Amino acid sequence: MRFPLQGHYALDISGNLLEIFATGAWNKATAEAMTEDMHRLAQTMRGEPWGAIIDGRRWVLSTPDCQNVLAAAIRKNISMGMTHSAYVLEPGMVKRAQIERTHPHLRTEMADPGYERAYFTSYFEALCWLEGYGFTPYQPKNDNQ
Numbered sequence: 001m002r003f004p005l006q007g008h009y010a011l012d013i014s015g016n017l018l019e020i021f022a023t024g025a026w027n028k029a030t031a032e033a034m035t036e037d038m039h040r041l042a043q044t045m046r047g048e049p050w051g052a053i054i055d056g057r058r059w060v061l062s063t064p065d066c067q068n069v070l071a072a073a074i075r076k077n078i079s080m081g082m083t084h085s086a087y088v089l090e091p092g093m094v095k096r097a098q099i100e101r102t103h104p105h106l107r108t109e110m111a112d113p114g115y116e117r118a119y120f121t122s123y124f125e126a127l128c129w130l131e132g133y134g135f136t137p138y139q140p141k142n143d144n145q
Contacts (some may be wrong), residue, residue, distance in 0.1 A: 005020040006030045007059065007122060013041050014137030017130065018082070026062035035073040042080045051084040051135030052077070053126050078115050084133050085117040086126035 007024030011034070018041060018119040020034075042050070062070075074085075129138070 003083060007062070009034045009037075011037055011041055013044055015135070015139055016045065016050045016136050017137050018042060018045075018050060018077075019137070020037040020052060020054045022054065022056050022059040024058070026066050027045065028063060029063045029110060030067040031062065031066040031073075035069060036039075038073065039076060039080070042077055042082070045081050046080050049083050050081050051130045051133060052082055053084070053088065053123070053130060055084045055088045055123060057090050083114055084128050084130055085115075087117065087119045088123050088126050089121065091117060093123055099115070 007022060007026040007030050009023070009030070010021040012019045018038065020038070022034075100109075118129055120129065125132075127137070
C-alpha cells in the first residue's frame with residue numbers, strides 16, 4: 001500500500017464545536033498548517049467555552065516531530081476556550097498512544113485542570129459525550145426568530 005507524502009485535514013465550526021477530520025500520514029508541515037487554520041477558526045469562538053471532535057479513523061499516523069507541534073496547539077486551544085476534546089479512532093492502541101503524547105497533562109507546565117479528553121470508536125458516542133458538557137454542532141434556537 002502506498003501513502004501520500006503528507007496527510008490531509010478538514011476543519012469546520014458547527015455550533016460550539018470545532019470538527020477536525022484527519023486523513024493520511026502527517027508530517028510536521030501538515031501539523032503546522034492544520035494548527036494555523038485551526039487557531040484562525042477557534043478565534044471565531046470569541047473566548048467562549050467550546051469543544052472539539054477529532055475524527056482520526058482515516059489518519060495513518062504522524063512523524064514524531066508532529067507531537068510537539070500538536071501539543072503546543074492543544075495548549076493554545078485551551079487558552080482560547082477549548083475545555084473538552086473527543087477523539088474518534090478505530091480500536092487499537094497505536095494511534096491512541098501517539099495522540100496521548102500530545103496530552104497537556106503529560107507536561108507539568110502545560111497541565112490544565114479545566115481540560116478533559118476522551119476516546120471513542122463511534123462518532124455518535126463522541127458527540128453524545130460532548131453534548132453532556134453543553135457542546136453541540138447545532139445552533140441554539142433564538143427566541144426572537
